[in-house]
Amino acid sequence: MSKFTIAIHGGAGTILxxxxxxxxxxDYKNALEVALTCGYQVLEKxxxxxxxxxxxxxxxxxxxxxxxxxxxxxxxxxxxxMDAAIMDGKNLDAGAVSAxxxxxxxxxxxxxxxxxxxxxxxxxxxxxxxxxxxxxxxxPDDYFFSALRFAQLKQAQQKGEMMLDHRSLNPNKKxxxxxxxxxxxxxxxxxxxxxxxxTNKKWGRVGDSPIIGAGTYANNQTCAxxxxxxxxxxxRSVTAYDVSCLMEYKNLSLQDAMHIVVHDKLLKLHGExxxxxxxxxxxAAMMFNSEGMYRAMKNNEGVKExxxxx
Amino acid sequence: MSKFTIAIHGGAGTILxxxxxxxxxxDYKNALEVALTCGYQVLEKxxxxxxxxxxxxxxxxxxxxxxxxxxxxxxxxxxxxMDAAIMDGKNLDAGAVSAxxxxxxxxxxxxxxxxxxxxxxxxxxxxxxxxxxxxxxxxPDDYFFSALRFAQLKQAQQKGEMMLDHRSLNPNKKxxxxxxxxxxxxxxxxxxxxxxxxTNKKWGRVGDSPIIGAGTYANNQTCAxxxxxxxxxxxRSVTAYDVSCLMEYKNLSLQDAMHIVVHDKLLKLHGExxxxxxxxxxxAAMMFNSEGMYRAMKNNEGVKExxxxx
Numbered sequence: 001m002s003k004f005t006i007a008i009h010g011g012a013g014t015i016l017x018x019x020x021x022x023x024x025x026x027d028y029k030n031a032l033e034v035a036l037t038c039g040y041q042v043l044e045k046x047x048x049x050x051x052x053x054x055x056x057x058x059x060x061x062x063x064x065x066x067x068x069x070x071x072x073x074x075x076x077x078x079x080x081x082m083d084a085a086i087m088d089g090k091n092l093d094a095g096a097v098s099a100x101x102x103x104x105x106x107x108x109x110x111x112x113x114x115x116x117x118x119x120x121x122x123x124x125x126x127x128x129x130x131x132x133x134x135x136x137x138x139x140p141d142d143y144f145f146s147a148l149r150f151a152q153l154k155q156a157q158q159k160g161e162m163m164l165d166h167r168s169l170n171p172n173k174k175x176x177x178x179x180x181x182x183x184x185x186x187x188x189x190x191x192x193x194x195x196x197x198x199t200n201k202k203w204g205r206v207g208d209s210p211i212i213g214a215g216t217y218a219n220n221q222t223c224a225x226x227x228x229x230x231x232x233x234x235x236r237s238v239t240a241y242d243v244s245c246l247m248e249y250k251n252l253s254l255q256d257a258m259h260i261v262v263h264d265k266l267l268k269l270h271g272e273x274x275x276x277x278x279x280x281x282x283x284a285a286m287m288f289n290s291e292g293m294y295r296a297m298k299n300n301e302g303v304k305e306x307x308x309x310x
Numbered sequence: 311m312s313k314f315t316i317a318i319h320g321g322a323g324t325i326l327x328x329x330x331x332x333x334x335x336x337d338y339k340n341a342l343e344v345a346l347t348c349g350y351q352v353l354e355k356x357x358x359x360x361x362x363x364x365x366x367x368x369x370x371x372x373x374x375x376x377x378x379x380x381x382x383x384x385x386x387x388x389x390x391x392m393d394a395a396i397m398d399g400k401n402l403d404a405g406a407v408s409a410x411x412x413x414x415x416x417x418x419x420x421x422x423x424x425x426x427x428x429x430x431x432x433x434x435x436x437x438x439x440x441x442x443x444x445x446x447x448x449x450p451d452d453y454f455f456s457a458l459r460f461a462q463l464k465q466a467q468q469k470g471e472m473m474l475d476h477r478s479l480n481p482n483k484k485x486x487x488x489x490x491x492x493x494x495x496x497x498x499x500x501x502x503x504x505x506x507x508x509t510n511k512k513w514g515r516v517g518d519s520p521i522i523g524a525g526t527y528a529n530n531q532t533c534a535x536x537x538x539x540x541x542x543x544x545x546r547s548v549t550a551y552d553v554s555c556l557m558e559y560k561n562l563s564l565q566d567a568m569h570i571v572v573h574d575k576l577l578k579l580h581g582e583x584x585x586x587x588x589x590x591x592x593x594a595a596m597m598f599n600s601e602g603m604y605r606a607m608k609n610n611e612g613v614k615e616x617x618x619x620x
Contacts, residue, residue: 121515205433
């Protein structure tokens with residue numbers, strides 16, 4: 001049995017201690033701890049990395065603190081369109097959905113796409129039809145409504161801008177996404193990412209989260225990665241797979257490969273954000289070039305961290 | 311002034327000489343020659359690789375022989391949903407659209423996304439709204455209707471299967487996509503890919519064509535790649551960017567990198583199809599692991615090829 005590890009994130013961006021109350025900080029840390037535990041317990045019972053990342057992301061989707069699932073932000077038309085992706089490092093199987101509405105847990109729909117269809121990526125109404133066919137849980141609009149999110153939409157519309165932020169009523173940049181990566185006791189790794197997109201987003205914009213290779217990637221030979229940040233530079237850099245290639249082709253460690261991508265390659269494209277990663281030996285890393293990233297990790301050698309700021 | 315080159319493809323798959331009439335073969339080769347010339351003339355006049363790949367792909371979208379633009383196949387609901395992507399190797403700018411209807415030239419919409427929006431990927435109705443805003447040419451359903459394509463839909467529906475094929479009324483597999491890559495006299499490279507997807511496709515399936523890194527990628531430091539094939543393995547392998555990483559991190563030539571991806575990595579995932587590529591020195595390669603690939607290339611040193619079979 002090898003070392004097992006899970007890491008999760010709840011988004012990155014301009015997250016400053018001076019702008020968060022003690023109560024808010026405690027709420028975020030508590031939510032991260034709950035999600036971390038959901039995933040870790042799967043690993044502790046001998047479950048797979050795949051099931052661990054699903055459990056952690058479902059937990060993050062089920063609360064309204066993060067921009068994914070229940071906490072998704074509003075697009076410009078007042079709808080909430082969500083994206084998600086999951087990848088299994090054991091066999092490179094992958095599933096993704098983009099622009100789905102009313103799905104309680106988009107990550108579970110992405111998992112269904114991976115396991116129950118011949119496809120990798122399903123989109124929009126078609127993906128929702130697929131969800132109904134496989135009894136993926138849906139929720140009415142009310143479930144996803146939040147007064148804070150709606151105020152964010154109105155604020156963004158007044159300013160005539162899109163906000164990637166997931167809770168800023170102040171001018172901070174926060175990239176709301178949630179994600180998890182895990183290495184199980186069998187040495188299999190997996191990655192999962194879920195997001196509600198950008199406040200006031202228009203034109204059916206798709207970010208990096210559901211793009212295999214950009215926001216999400218997993219390969220037992222190298223790493224499992226889940227990203228959060230300004231989606232466009234992450235797509236153009238093929239960010240997650242770049243970490244994998246630096247490990248596979250240049251024999252870099254997870255830590256060194258992530259460092260090059262987050263602190264050099266992404267910055268050259270003005271790409272703000274971060275990522276979490278694990279390798280198949282149970283090593284984990286959490287890295288970002290923004291002010292903060294909601295993040296947590298735990299392994300079976302007693303290492304545990306729950307952090308927000310730099 | 312360096313060597314300038316263009317390469318194009320019109321899809322790959324089980325394309326057998328025994329099943330194509332002399333007239334059909336002449337039609338395909340003529341269409342490839344016309345598109346090749348459209349792109350080459352841009353380069354010859356000192357134009358950019360970006361404008362050359364646009365011109366070539368528009369030419370391929372405007373005829374009904376290939377599964378893109380006018381020749382797009384029917385999805386299961388009788389609609390024609392198209393995907394396209396374009397990338398500029400000079401600055402890693404990229405644009406992509408998925409699941410758009412009634413757009414005459416999806417590659418021009420992808421170019422507009424790249425040049426006129428802050429985004430990389432737009433989807434569905436939102437992308438169509440963006441097209442209207444920027445006066446991207448649309449066409450009525452009639453423009454896209456073809457009796458052959460409709461017969462393919464009916465045949466696929468009777469068999470209860472999706473067909474990736476772009477013209478088979480026989481049981482061949484043909485992956486209908488068009489694409490172009492070019493290196494201009496300034497040493498800039500670009501890639502473009504456009505597709506009508508799969509006959510009888512359901513659930514809003516998205517293939518590799520509009521995914522930056524999978525079906526389309528360009529970077530002056532390495533290569534410009536446009537893929538055609540069974541989209542799912544291409545997404546899971548992050549195919550186009552893998553070629554780039556093998557060049558950047560292992561110092562392989564374009565030819566050697568493409569060989570590893572097409573004849574080793576893709577086959578391990580049962581990925582059938584091929585790709586065309588150029589590097590910034592004007593070298594070009596066209597490679598596939600299927601029976602055939604509609605393809606053509608031309609450079610300013612007198613090399614010219616128009617081929618279909620192995």
